[in-house]
Each structure stands twice: as structure tokens, then as C-alpha cells.
Amino acid sequence: MSGPLTYICNRRLRVFLAMMLLGFYGGGPIVVFSDQSNAITTSSASTAQVRTEPEGKPSLRAIRVQKGPEIDGRLDEALWKEAPAAGPLWQYDPLPGVEMSERTEFRIVYDDQNIYIGIWCFDSEPDKINARVMQRDNRSIFSDDYLYMAFDTFHDHRNGYIFVTNPNGARYDQIVSNNIFLNSNWDGVWRAAGSVDKEGWKAELAIPFKSLSFDPRKDVWGFNISRSISRKVERGRWTGAKPHLHTFHVSQAGDILGLTGLKQGLGIEISPYALARMSRAGQDTDMTGDFGTDARYRITPKLSATLSYNTDFAETEVDQRQLNFTRFPLFFPERRAFFLEDSGVFEYGGLPVTGRSTGLGKPVIPFFTRRIGRDNNGETVPLLIAAKMAGRAGKYSMGFTDAVLEDHNGLGVRNVFAGRVARDVWEQSSVGVITTMGDPNSANDNFLVGPDFRYRTSEFLNGKTFEANVFALSTNTDGPSADSGFSYGTSLAYPNDLFRANAQFIEVSDAFDPALGFVQRKNVRGYYTYGSWNPRPTSVPWLRQYHIAYRTEHYTDRSNILETAEHRITPLWLELNSGDEIFVSYIREFDGPDNDFTILRDLTIPAGDYWWNQYRIGIDFASRRKVSGELSASYGDFYFGDRWRVGAEATYYPWKRLGLSLDYAYNHVSFPLGVADAHIGAGRALINFTTNLVWAHLVQYDSLSESVGYNSRLIWEYRPGSKLFAVFNQNYLAENLTLTLRQTEVTLKAGAIFRF
Incomplete structure (x- = not known):
């Protein structure tokens, strides 16, 4: 691609980089980069007395009380004053190892039922505390002032529980496995409250022992806590204040001492539900009712089993729409809580099931639970019964899932099974095996098995993190089309602050x-490399971190003939002290389809070899602001034509009880024999009556399906762990600026939880 736009962009980029390197941009001096743990960014700070994180891991003694505090976020009971305090917290961003600019203290007490955490977040400007989120499990909580707590309840330095709260007492929780995998779909039963006063803000948590797995014979738990001061874009933690580490790395946690006489009860949990549903399509109306239950039993302190009868997923949010500009299938993540709760144990071979990937995307996932309960057309297949067992036994972690599906498409009742076992080796490494049996959408039998090995250390090259994975999988299918196949691969990761690198082969x-x-692609070999240099300038007051990055992704067939390729160079990626980010990228891509294929409904791309160039620029506005979002644009060649794209994301929090967001992308593709436009957008509105009662709305549109979808969910957690749902779905045909209703579904669902 060439032309005036390219010349102007390149000229401005050269001028901007030259000004930065000469130190004229923003009036700063010549830039000096540093990887020192105690870097100071201002001349005045360099002469001040600065406290830095001491060597070793800290500890705090928890105090047993007869009766725990009232969870109101005020922390004014006498028992809090009697408990020893811990602190301060040390910055990991922007000044690693330096004491946070605002003081933090915390105390821990416990009784027969709960462990309680009280945190004092002192703030010299309490009127500027950011507290907008109230909804549970809303990731926007990480844009507020927040506290992030990690508990290593077995003190194995590998696995743990995450609890997050903000000044509103909003809740967000996760499970961490092997110091790496975070499962945000675990919904523990716990309480939180917060308050803001003239000293700053306070948080108070009560976590029932029945919500946690732990060894009652041990009196020490691992613990770490981090705090974010949103307006300053400042973050710190109790221990391990290095930017390449995370608070969920429980191998770096400190200790809670004195936890004696803890009890989990009988370890029985029963969660029944009942629902009523009305569906209407055209003139046809269908009314149904149903019921079911989940029963969980804690076999040992580390191992639990769950049995689910007539499993229902009515409360699950609909999929987010996507547009496909390739000849390969799209990936839609699992959203059903039953399958997500213990999904971390099935992470395998460095191939992530959930979250973003730092490699080839998701080329292979050996066990993808979305295959259970959906047929090949995406239609729901009811689960008659499902069973799970997950947890640990000694040095072994394990997970097993078995599901029986209702008769569909003339296949009869189908049974499927998946199992995963891994053994801890060394401090953070593991070796394991995975297997699956059955095919939910075929009369054939299918079998998968494969070992994997993960090596991980946080002591590489003087305290840096390094990880390596290797795996091998084999499948066998019985029946008329009997066949067997394989997949194997390896990956390396160096995810550190100044320099980051990844490599993967599959x-x-x-x-x-x-x-x-x-499996996204078959009969292929995939290669991926990534490297970035990420200095933190010590004498540019407006700049937090600078990134220069390069990544490449190649796929060949198994005869080493190139199929697709992508080179992405990011010469400019700035993280500002304001929290904003600016980036510019150049992308060169290749595709060599053997057959014609169609995109955007009626644009045909003939077989052949194609190279093209794309240029992308964007700005990400700091999410701490009342109005935040992202603007991006790209332009360049596309196969034998041109493509340009503009995208916008905006989030607006006028006050803590209302959140609004809008995502929109417009694509224009021009070929010599055809032109196509594609629009896709989504709007969300979130009404927070309380932290336990929210009303969420989602509207989606895309021009390819010419349809509008509306999803509304009213969620009331009327007591900890027990919820009521009212779900309303509609689908409209959007033609000629008019909407025609095609389908409506209304579901009322009541659930409860009983624990013994």
C-alpha cells in the first residue's frame, strides 16, 4: 500500500520519535532507561529518604475471637484494635519496591465459622477515591480503587483463592491453579462491605470456612494483598513487589500464622432450582417448567465431588457476536458456570482454555466443554445428569467430568467423559496426562489421550520467571470412518518486565x-515468536513505560509449504502515567488458499498466494475515568483489494448505580469486482440497585445476519449463594430500517444453597 496517507503517517511518526529521543517532547531531558528495582522518577524524590521492601517474606498472626464482627465496612469494633496490624504495601508500579504513597494496614481475625479481613486504606484525598462498580464479578472493578487478596489455604505455594473488593463492597473472586491459571467463574459464598470516610476507605470481608478447601491440620496459610490507587495509577502489594510478578503468584505470598481448630463442617452442599419458561416464535407459544439440583460433597479437605441432575444454564449470558474475515472457524468461549467452575484443572500443555493466549491463539484444546450440551448446529441438547470430581490428593491434582446427554438427532442417549491428572514436581512444575472418551454428536466412539510436562521457575537469571511446556496428543475414532491422528507441540515463555519473549511450535x-x-486447523505446523523491550524511563514525567514489540506467526502444511503468515511490528507503544496508552503497528500478512472461499456473505477470494500490508493506530483512554474507551483505525491492502476498519469502545459511569458501554466496528472491503461493508456493535446498560441486586441489558447487532438481539438479566442474590434470575431474550430481523420480532423467551429461575 502506498499513497499520501502512508507518507503523512510515516513522516509524523518519524518526527514524533525523533522529538522523543532528543528529549524535546513535553520539555523533558534526554531519556534514560532503567531496570532498577528502586527507580525514582523525580529529582526531588531522589534526595528524599525512601523506604524500600525488605528481604524475606512477611508474616501476620491471626487472632481467634468468640464472635466475628458485623460486616458493615466500618471496622469500628474493639476486636479489630486488639488484632496485630500488618503493612505497609510496596509499589510494583510505577516504582518497584518503594513504599506506596498512601498507607495501608490490615488485620485478620477468625471464629468458628469465618475468617475475617479488615483493611484500612488511608488516603490524603478521600474525595478523589474511585468507586463506581457494584455488580459482582464485573471486571471493571479493576478500574476502581480496589484490594486484591490471595489465600494459599494449603500452603503449597501453587494453588489458592482470590478475593477482590472496592469501596462499595463489590465482589470479584477467582481460583488460581499452579501459579498460572486463573478461573474467574468460581463463585464462592462470602461477604464484603466498604466505606469511605475522612481517613480514606475501609473494607471488611467475611469468608466462610465452608467456602474453602484447606488442611485443618495446618495452622499456616499463604497470603498476599495488593492495592490499587486509581487516580495515581499506582499499585502495590505486601510482598513480591516486582512488576513481572502477580499477586496471584502464591509462591511469592507471605504467611498467616495461628490458624488453629478450623472446621469445614460435613462438607455437604445442596443447590436446588426451579424454573418457568415461556418461548414464542411467530404465532407459536410454548410454556414449560422444570427443576433440578446440584449436590456437592467434600470427600477430603482437598477433593470434592459434584452431582448435577437436570443441569440448566438459563442465566448464562449470550455469546458476543463476531465477524469472520478468514477461512477458519471462530472460537466462542465457554460461558456456563457448571463447566467453568473447575476448568483450571484441565489446563494442559500451555494451551489455554480460558483467557487470552500469548501464542498461536487456541490452535488445539483437548477438552472443550462447549462440545457438551450443544449439537453440530449450535442447538441446545439437555443434560440429563452430570458428575464432576476435582481437587488434590497429595502431590496430585485431578479433575474428572462425566455427562449423560438426552437423545438428539436420532443418536440416543450419549455419555461422554474427560479426565485430567497432574503431579507436582519441583517447586512450580508438573507432569500429567489428559483423556476424553465419547462423541456427543455422533454414533461413533472417540478417544483422546496425551501426556504433558510444564517447567516453571521464578528464580531464573536472578529472580526472573521462565516457563516451558511440551505435550503430545493422540485421537482414535471407531466406526465407519475409523481413523487415528496426533498433535504435539512445545512452548517457551519469558514473561518479565524489561524484556518479554515467547515461542511456540505445534x-x-x-x-x-x-x-x-x-481444533482450528488440521494438517498444519504452526510457529510463533514474540519479543518486546519494555523500558521504564526515569526522567520523562508523563511516560510510565515504553514498548517496542515484534511478533510473527506462521502456519505451513506438513510438507512445509507456507499456508498463512503474519508479521507484526509495534515500534510505538506508550503507557502514560495518566493510564492512557498509544500504539502504532505495521502488519504484513500472507494467505495461500487452495480453494476459493467467501467472506462477508458474497465476496469471493480465489485460490492463490496473497501478501498484503496493514497499518494500525489506536489510543486507549484510561479506564479509571468516568468516560473511558478505545479508538482504533487500520488501513491497507487485503488479498487483491483494500480494507479499512474503524473501531470504538466507550464506557460511561455517571454514578455507581449506572454503567453504560458501547462497542462498534465498521469494516469496508473493496475488491475489483465487489465492495462490502460490515457493521457490528453492542450496547450494555447495567443498573445496580445494591451489590446483590443488579439488572443487566445487552443489545447486539451485525449487518451480516441483519438481526438485533436483546438479552436482559435481573439477578438478585437474596442471601449469600442463593439467587433469583429473571431472563428476557428477544431476536429481531433488521431490514430497511425496521425491526421485525422473530423470537421471544422469558425465564424465571429460583435457586438456593444449603450447606452442612
Whole structure:
């Protein structure tokens, strides 16, 4: 691609970089980069007495009380004053190892039922505390002032529980496995409250022992806590204040001492539900009712089993719409809580099931639970019964899932199974195996098995993190189309602050067919490399961190003939002290389809070899602001034509009880024999009556399906762990600026939880 736009962009970029390097941009001096743990960014600070994080891991003694405090966020009971205090917290961003600019103290007490955490977040400007989120499990909580707590309840330095709260007492929780995998879909039963006063803000948490797995014979738990001061874009933690580490790395946690006489009860949890549903399509109306239950039993302190009868997923949010500009299938993540709760144990071979990938995306997932309960057309298949067992036994972690599906498409009742076992080796490494059996959407039998090994250390090259993975999988299918196939691969990761690098290789045979897994491409070899240099300038007051990055992704067939390729160079990626980010990228891509294929409904791309160039620029406005979002644009070649795209994301929090967001993208593709436009957008509105009662709305539109979808969910947690749902879904045909209603569904669902 060439032309005036390219010349102007390149000229401005050269001028901007030259000004930065000469130190004229913003009036700053010549830039000096540093990887020192105690860097200071102002001349006045360099002469002040600065406290830095001491060596070793800290500890705090928890105090047993007869009766725990009232959870109101005020922390004014006498028992809090009698408990020893811990603190301060040390910055990991922007000044690693330096004491946070605002003081933080915390205390821990416990009784027969709960462990309680009280945190004092002192603030010299309490009127500027950011507290907008009230909804549970809303990721926007990380844009507020917040506290993030990690508990290593077995003190194994690998696994733990995460609890997050803000000044409103909003809740967000996770499970961490092997110091790496975070599962945000675990919904523990716990309480939180917060308050803001002239001293700053306070938080108070009560976590029932029945919500946690732990060894009652141990009196020490691992613990770490971090705090974010939103307006300053400042973050710190109790221990391990290095930017390449995370608070969920429980291998870096401090200790809670004195936890004696803890009890979990009988370890029985029963969660029944009942629902009523009305569906209408055209003139046809269908009224149904149903009921079911989940029963969980804690076999040992580390291992639990769950049995689910007539499993229902009515409260699950609908999928987010996507547009496909490739010849390969799109990936839609699992959203059903039943399958997500223990999904971390099935993470395998460095191939992430949930969250973003730092490699080839999701080329292979050996066990993808979205295959269970949906047929090949995406239609729901009811689960008659499902069973899970997950947890640990000694040095072994394990997970097993078995599901029986209702008769569909003439296949009869189908049974599927998945199992995963891994053994801890060394401090943070593991070796394991995974297997799946059955095919939910075929009369054939299907079998998958494969070992994997993960090596991980946080002591590489003087305290840096390094990880390596290797795996091998085999599948076998019985029946008229009997066949067997394989996949194997390896990956390396160096995820540190000044320099980051990743590499991955994977091969997938043509006959590799995991019936309970996901494979994006077959008969391929994939190669991925990434490297970035990420200095933190010490003398540019407006700049937090600068990134220069390069990544490449190549796929060949198994004869090493190139199929697709992407080179992405990011010469300019700035993280500002304000929290804003600016980036510019150049992308060169290749595709060599053997057959014609169609995109955007009626644009045909003939077989052939194509190279093209794209240029992308964007700005990300800090999410701490009342109005935040992202603007991006890209322009360049596309196969034998041109493509340009503009995208916008905006979030607005006028006050803590209302949140609004809008995402929109417009694509224009021009070929010599055709032109196509594609629009896709989504709007969300969130009404927070309280932290336990929220009303969420989602409207989606895309021009390819010419349809509008509306999803509304009223969620009331009327007591901890027990919820009521009212779900309303509608789908409209959008033609000629008019909307025609096609389908409506209304569901009322009541659930409860009983624990013994």
C-alpha cells in the first residue's frame, strides 16, 4: 500500500520519535532507561529518604475471637484494635519496591465459622477515591480503587483463592491453579462491605470456612494483598513487589500464622432450582417448567465431588457476536458456570482454555466443554445428569467430568467423559496426562489421550520467571470412518518486565479429531515468536513505560509449504502515567488458499498466494475515568483489494448505580469486482440497585445476519449463594430500517444453597 496517507503517517511518526529521543517532547531531558528495582522518577524524590521492601517474606498472626464482627465496612469494633496490624504495601508500579504513597494496614481475625479481613486504606484525598462498580464479578472493578487478596489455604505455594473488593463492597473472586491459571467463574459464598470516610476507605470481608478447601491440620496459610490507587495509577502489594510478578503468584505470598481448630463442617452442599419458561416464535407459544439440583460433597479437605441432575444454564449470558474475515472457524468461549467452575484443572500443555493466549491463539484444546450440551448446529441438547470430581490428593491434582446427554438427532442417549491428572514436581512444575472418551454428536466412539510436562521457575537469571511446556496428543475414532491422528507441540515463555519473549511450535495431523475438543486447523505446523523491550524511563514525567514489540506467526502444511503468515511490528507503544496508552503497528500478512472461499456473505477470494500490508493506530483512554474507551483505525491492502476498519469502545459511569458501554466496528472491503461493508456493535446498560441486586441489558447487532438481539438479566442474590434470575431474550430481523420480532423467551429461575 502506498499513497499520501502512508507518507503523512510515516513522516509524523518519524518526527514524533525523533522529538522523543532528543528529549524535546513535553520539555523533558534526554531519556534514560532503567531496570532498577528502586527507580525514582523525580529529582526531588531522589534526595528524599525512601523506604524500600525488605528481604524475606512477611508474616501476620491471626487472632481467634468468640464472635466475628458485623460486616458493615466500618471496622469500628474493639476486636479489630486488639488484632496485630500488618503493612505497609510496596509499589510494583510505577516504582518497584518503594513504599506506596498512601498507607495501608490490615488485620485478620477468625471464629468458628469465618475468617475475617479488615483493611484500612488511608488516603490524603478521600474525595478523589474511585468507586463506581457494584455488580459482582464485573471486571471493571479493576478500574476502581480496589484490594486484591490471595489465600494459599494449603500452603503449597501453587494453588489458592482470590478475593477482590472496592469501596462499595463489590465482589470479584477467582481460583488460581499452579501459579498460572486463573478461573474467574468460581463463585464462592462470602461477604464484603466498604466505606469511605475522612481517613480514606475501609473494607471488611467475611469468608466462610465452608467456602474453602484447606488442611485443618495446618495452622499456616499463604497470603498476599495488593492495592490499587486509581487516580495515581499506582499499585502495590505486601510482598513480591516486582512488576513481572502477580499477586496471584502464591509462591511469592507471605504467611498467616495461628490458624488453629478450623472446621469445614460435613462438607455437604445442596443447590436446588426451579424454573418457568415461556418461548414464542411467530404465532407459536410454548410454556414449560422444570427443576433440578446440584449436590456437592467434600470427600477430603482437598477433593470434592459434584452431582448435577437436570443441569440448566438459563442465566448464562449470550455469546458476543463476531465477524469472520478468514477461512477458519471462530472460537466462542465457554460461558456456563457448571463447566467453568473447575476448568483450571484441565489446563494442559500451555494451551489455554480460558483467557487470552500469548501464542498461536487456541490452535488445539483437548477438552472443550462447549462440545457438551450443544449439537453440530449450535442447538441446545439437555443434560440429563452430570458428575464432576476435582481437587488434590497429595502431590496430585485431578479433575474428572462425566455427562449423560438426552437423545438428539436420532443418536440416543450419549455419555461422554474427560479426565485430567497432574503431579507436582519441583517447586512450580508438573507432569500429567489428559483423556476424553465419547462423541456427543455422533454414533461413533472417540478417544483422546496425551501426556504433558510444564517447567516453571521464578528464580531464573536472578529472580526472573521462565516457563516451558511440551505435550503430545493422540485421537482414535471407531466406526465407519475409523481413523487415528496426533498433535504435539512445545512452548517457551519469558514473561518479565524489561524484556518479554515467547515461542511456540505445534503440529496437527489431518486425522486428529478430538470429539470433545477444539481444533482450528488440521494438517498444519504452526510457529510463533514474540519479543518486546519494555523500558521504564526515569526522567520523562508523563511516560510510565515504553514498548517496542515484534511478533510473527506462521502456519505451513506438513510438507512445509507456507499456508498463512503474519508479521507484526509495534515500534510505538506508550503507557502514560495518566493510564492512557498509544500504539502504532505495521502488519504484513500472507494467505495461500487452495480453494476459493467467501467472506462477508458474497465476496469471493480465489485460490492463490496473497501478501498484503496493514497499518494500525489506536489510543486507549484510561479506564479509571468516568468516560473511558478505545479508538482504533487500520488501513491497507487485503488479498487483491483494500480494507479499512474503524473501531470504538466507550464506557460511561455517571454514578455507581449506572454503567453504560458501547462497542462498534465498521469494516469496508473493496475488491475489483465487489465492495462490502460490515457493521457490528453492542450496547450494555447495567443498573445496580445494591451489590446483590443488579439488572443487566445487552443489545447486539451485525449487518451480516441483519438481526438485533436483546438479552436482559435481573439477578438478585437474596442471601449469600442463593439467587433469583429473571431472563428476557428477544431476536429481531433488521431490514430497511425496521425491526421485525422473530423470537421471544422469558425465564424465571429460583435457586438456593444449603450447606452442612
